[in-house]
Amino acid sequence: MVLPSFKEFKALSLEEQIKIFDILFEHTDALVSLTLLSGSGSFDVIKLNSYNELVESVRTSLLRLIQDDDQYKLELSDIIAAHPKLGVPKEVQGTLSELSKLEQKNLNDTKNNTAEIKEALISLNEEYERKYKGLRFVCFVNGRDRQEIIHEMKQILESANTWNQEANRAINAMCDIALDRIRKL
Structure with missing residues (x-):
């Protein structure tokens, strides 16, 4: 897939x-509603000049909505939960988008795909x-393996992060993923 030019997108x-x-x-009605359909002056695609600016405007x-x-809270939850669970088998979470499959490809190498690691990821996601x-x-995988993801998840779970801090972290990761997708398309 190739993205149209940003001028064409507009x-x-x-x-x-x-x-x-x-x-x-990743699709979510809440994201569309809070951005493209918002009708607010704070999000106006016509004023933007590039996909990168679009992503930063979404970010x-x-x-700004984390208060x-x-x-x-419900809308932000919907937006963040549109991303797939990392390293969780398809039979547990369902179908991934084509880009999510590619991004999580490194998570499926044989060295990091043992039953114990799969169970740890399922358990950590649930926790x-x-x-x-x-x-x-949500995190920007960027070629990291399951062990690195597990380590990051454990660090966050051991942290004193509030819901708002985690929503902030997840939104930043989600937007970093979008920027990476732009570079690859």
């Missing part, structure tokens, strides 16, 4: 722009989702 119908968003961010818009009053209700652990 001229696309909303339906076609949403398809591009789905490629960059800024979403990070102590939890007004947007993370219990600690941070409504969130999913």
